[in-house]
Amino acid sequence: MASNSSSRHSSNNKLAESENAAAENSNNMSWGTELWDQNDNLAIHTNRGIDALDKYANFLRDRVAIETEYAGKLRRLVKNYQPKKKEEEDNEFTSMQAFRNLLKEVGDLAGQREVVSESLQLQIIQGVTLLSKTLRDDRKKCLSDGAMLQQNLTTQLSSLERAKRNYEKAYRDSEKAVDNYKKADMDLNLSRAEVERYKNIMTSKIQQSDDAKNEYANQLQKTNNLQQQHFSILLPAVLSRLQELDEKRTRGIREFIIGAAEVESSVAPIIARCMEGIVKAGESINEKEDSFKVIERYQSGFTPPTDIPFEDLSKLDPDSLQDHYSNSMSNHLTMRGTMSANKIKKRVGIFNIFGSNKNSLTADGQKEDFSDLPPNQQRKKLQAKIAELQQKIAQETNARDGLMKMKIVYETNSSLGNPMTVEGQLNESEHKLEKLKIDLKKFQGYFERANQAQVANNSPQANRNQLQNGHRTSRHSNGSADDHHDEGDDQPDDAGSLSSSASPESGLGTSHTSLPGSGQGSANENAIGEDAYFETEVEPLQPLGTCRALYPFEASSEGSIPMNEGEELQVIEIDQGDGWTRVRRANDSNGWDEGFVPTSYIECTLYA
Numbered sequence: 182m183a184s185n186s187s188s189r190h191s192s193n194n195k196l197a198e199s200e201n202a203a204a205e206n207s208n209n210m211s212w213g214t215e216l217w218d219q220n221d222n223l224a225i226h227t228n229r230g231i232d233a234l235d236k237y238a239n240f241l242r243d244r245v246a247i248e249t250e251y252a253g254k255l256r257r258l259v260k261n262y263q264p265k266k267k268e269e270e271d272n273e274f275t276s277m278q279a280f281r282n283l284l285k286e287v288g289d290l291a292g293q294r295e296v297v298s299e300s301l302q303l304q305i306i307q308g309v310t311l312l313s314k315t316l317r318d319d320r321k322k323c324l325s326d327g328a329m330l331q332q333n334l335t336t337q338l339s340s341l342e343r344a345k346r347n348y349e350k351a352y353r354d355s356e357k358a359v360d361n362y363k364k365a366d367m368d369l370n371l372s373r374a375e376v377e378r379y380k381n382i383m384t385s386k387i388q389q390s391d392d393a394k395n396e397y398a399n400q401l402q403k404t405n406n407l408q409q410q411h412f413s414i415l416l417p418a419v420l421s422r423l424q425e426l427d428e429k430r431t432r433g434i435r436e437f438i439i440g441a442a443e444v445e446s447s448v449a450p451i452i453a454r455c456m457e458g459i460v461k462a463g464e465s466i467n468e469k470e471d472s473f474k475v476i477e478r479y480q481s482g483f484t485p486p487t488d489i490p491f492e493d494l495s496k497l498d499p500d501s502l503q504d505h506y507s508n509s510m511s512n513h514l515t516m517r518g519t520m521s522a523n524k525i526k527k528r529v530g531i532f533n534i535f536g537s538n539k540n541s542l543t544a545d546g547q548k549e550d551f552s553d554l555p556p557n558q559q560r561k562k563l564q565a566k567i568a569e570l571q572q573k574i575a576q577e578t579n580a581r582d583g584l585m586k587m588k589i590v591y592e593t594n595s596s597l598g599n600p601m602t603v604e605g606q607l608n609e610s611e612h613k614l615e616k617l618k619i620d621l622k623k624f625q626g627y628f629e630r631a632n633q634a635q636v637a638n639n640s641p642q643a644n645r646n647q648l649q650n651g652h653r654t655s656r657h658s659n660g661s662a663d664d665h666h667d668e669g670d671d672q673p674d675d676a677g678s679l680s681s682s683a684s685p686e687s688g689l690g691t692s693h694t695s696l697p698g699s700g701q702g703s704a705n706e707n708a709i710g711e712d713a714y715f716e717t718e719v720e721p722l723q724p725l726g727t728c729r730a731l732y733p734f735e736a737s738s739e740g741s742i743p744m745n746e747g748e749e750l751q752v753i754e755i756d757q758g759d760g761w762t763r764v765r766r767a768n769d770s771n772g773w774d775e776g777f778v779p780t781s782y783i784e785c786t787l788y789a
Contacts, residue, residue: 193483212424213418213424214417216420217416217420220327223423226319227320230427230431231313231317231430234312234313234430234434237309237437237438238309238313241305241309248298250302251291251294252295252298255288255659256288258287259288259291262280274471274474275465275471275473276471279462279463282459282465286456286462289451289455291451293448293451293455296447296448299684302446304440305437305440312429316429319426321427323422323423326422327416331416333411337404337407338408340685341403341404344393347397348393348396348397351389354386354389355390355657358379358386358387359383361382362380365379413560437640477557480555480557481556481557481558482556519659536626550631551627559631563628567624569623570617574614574617574618574621581607584606585607588603588607652701723753723754726752726785726787726788727750727752728749728751728785729748729783729784729786730744730745730746730750731783733746741776742774742775742776744782750765750766752785753765755785755787760780761777763777764776
């Protein structure tokens with residue numbers, strides 16, 4: 182094992198040494214010495230390298246365009262899915278709150294993509310563009326210098342070639358002149374003058390040959406010197422510059438790629454926090470809490486209807502069957518109007534005709550005390566109104582105290598200001614404060630009455646009265662008044678307590694509708710305005726039957742009328758399940774009085 186370990190260490194050391202040696206050799210290698218004859222290929226290579234740099238710049242531009250478009254689309258997405266005003270009431274649910282937080286985080290994500298886009302544009306793309314331009318300019322100058330050096334070398338080689346040709350020609354001419362002179366000297370037929378002329382020609386040609394030889398030697402030396410300098414100094418310098426700019430280009434690409442990654446990495450922590458925010462938003466959703474808030478929002482506060490009593494028809498007298506059928510139809514219509522969501526309407530339209538005025542309505546058409554809402558919703562609205570008024574009172578109190586302090590300061594030092602200038606503001610503030618306190622007291626009264634009505638409605642006595650009222654209906658249908666006297670203790674002790682929980686003015690019942698064929702009813706009441714009811718109603722409602730008062734009733738609520746025990750009245754609207762029946766009586770001025778009386782206080786006989 183030890184030998185194997187040592188052999189592995191030895192092989193690793195040798196590999197490291199070979200890599201270091203290769204790196205050292207690569208550092209020592211130069212284009213000028215290794216690629217002295219590849220000038221054209223190096224020119225092509227450097228051009229392709231700069232083209233690759235420009236391609237990377239174009240890639241970054243496209244990337245920036247994508248980032249910008251992505252950020253813009255994310256922002257539009259967030260804007261399109263922002264909750265509308267009509268959806269603001271759902272903001273209390275944890276799921277909707279989580280969705281709003283999600284939209285906020287996605288908006289932050291869009292901001293980070295914009296940061297990436299801007300940083301790439303300013304830090305990377307501009308740097309790549311500048312480097313590309315610099316490299317192209319340097320390459321152009323290097324190639325120009327290399328071309329000039331090559332031209333100088335080519336010119337010198339041409340001069341050498343000419344000198345060599347001249348030398349060769351002069352040498353051949355000198356040899357020919359020597360041969361001519363030798364022949365002339367051997368020819369006895371030629372005169373001395375002729376021989377002398379050949380000699381002079383020979384001497385001249387030899388001299389020209391020597392001069393050409395010297396010129397050739399001189400050009401050869403110059404060419405060799407230039408060639409040596411060209412390939413050892415001048416050209417390597419140019420090629421080294423090309424190598425430097427190509428390495429600069431390569432190094433630049435490396436730095437820009439790393440820089441682009443660092444740009445994105447710089448926003449990664451923020452994006453991670455956005456993701457954490459989205460996860461946190463999702464984890465904040467609580468289905469049980471949302472279910473409870475649905476109950477809070479829609480709970481009316483009404484109690485469910487009691488059991489419908491069994492009616493044994495065999496115990497009814499034949500003479501009272503018609504009355505029974507009439508009352509059964511009335512009860513059927515009442516139950517249908519109570520239980521059917523399509524039949525349920527708010528009483529506000531009916532009872533506004535008995536003295537409603539526009540000042541009692543809010544801006545959205547609701548009553549000032551919100552009595553046209555179910556009990557729970559009414560109390561919630563009143564609580565919110567009371568909290569709003571208390572906040573306004575606190576703010577106005579602070580403003581008044583500030584004005585009082587300012588007035589005291591002005592009275593102490595008149596140079597700071599005239600105290601009378603504050604007097605008007607102080608009086609106005611006092612007036613606002615007094616009005617707010619009056620409104621607060623008024624709404625606190627509304628809230629107290631709403632609580633009392635809810636307590637009365639949910640009390641065991643009220644539930645017992647509801648059940649007993651159902652029994653009275655069945656007894657009244659057979660026309661027996663003795664049944665009532667047998668259970669006289671079931672009469673409510675206080676009619677006012679009943680009216681406070683389900684009276685016409687409470688707005689908690691459903692609107693009354695006439696029987697089909699009467700030509701009157703809720704359709705007419707809905708069609709005409711609330712305050713113009715008496716002016717537009719020409720024909721009175723047709724009676725649906727008669728009723729007899731079983732108990733005396735003192736009208737203590739708006740829209741109701743009093744009656745005496747045993748009094749006969751006309752029924753013009755049947756009970757719709759809220760415990761009230763609309764009746765009519767003739768008055769002393771040959772007119773009619775109309776209003777509502779408790780259904781449990783009367784015995785009805787409806788027309789067939």
